Amino acid sequence: MSDGVRITCAVCGQANRVAQGRLGDNPKCGSCGDGLMTLAEFDLAAHDKATKRDDVPVIVDYWAPWCGPCRMMAPDYAKAAKALSGLVRFGKINTEDFPDISQRLNIRGIPLLILWKGGREVARLAGARPAAEIEAFVRGHIA
Numbered sequence: 001m002s003d004g005v006r007i008t009c010a011v012c013g014q015a016n017r018v019a020q021g022r023l024g025d026n027p028k029c030g031s032c033g034d035g036l037m038t039l040a041e042f043d044l045a046a047h048d049k050a051t052k053r054d055d056v057p058v059i060v061d062y063w064a065p066w067c068g069p070c071r072m073m074a075p076d077y078a079k080a081a082k083a084l085s086g087l088v089r090f091g092k093i094n095t096e097d098f099p100d101i102s103q104r105l106n107i108r109g110i111p112l113l114i115l116w117k118g119g120r121e122v123a124r125l126a127g128a129r130p131a132a133e134i135e136a137f138v139r140g141h142i143a
Contacts, residue, residue: 005055010040010091013049023056024086039081040091044098050091051116057142058089059134062105062112064096069128070111077113080134088115088138115141 004017009029016036018027027036042050042060050058061077063070081090095102095110105114105121113125115138123141125134 007036007054007056007089008046008049009034009036010042010046010050013046015049015053026085037085037089039078040089042091042093044093044101047091047093047098047101050089052119054089054116056089057087057115057117057122057138058091059113059115059138061090061092062095062101062107062114063092063110064094066096067110073111073128076129076131077134079131080138083131083135084138088142113137117142 004019005023007016007018007027008014009016009032011034012029012032014029014031016027016030018036023037026038028034029036040046047060051060065071077090084090093101095107101107109126111128113134115122123137125137
């Protein structure tokens, strides 16, 4: 499958190749069996691999459990992830568990969504947003 796209598993860190046309079919990791295009909770290593090496655009929610707007937006983020399944990978990283990420990415407030494509940051969207706005933001930057 040399024409496939590379996707890093958020659970085991294994790089996987998936045919572009199969991204909407809920592909699984060849190593651990976890879903590759489902909403993933990243640790720092998985975050860095996915945002720097994956061929599929990745949108990451930078959040913390004590943040009311973050918790309020979580269901809308999950809804947007389902609506855009197969086009973009959705992930989350807890900035309380991984505080270095906030400093490294110059994050001044949460929730913050960052869209990554081709190993670089494409756009940011600050504040709690409804699913429709998240979808429009992503679609507007991946076309």
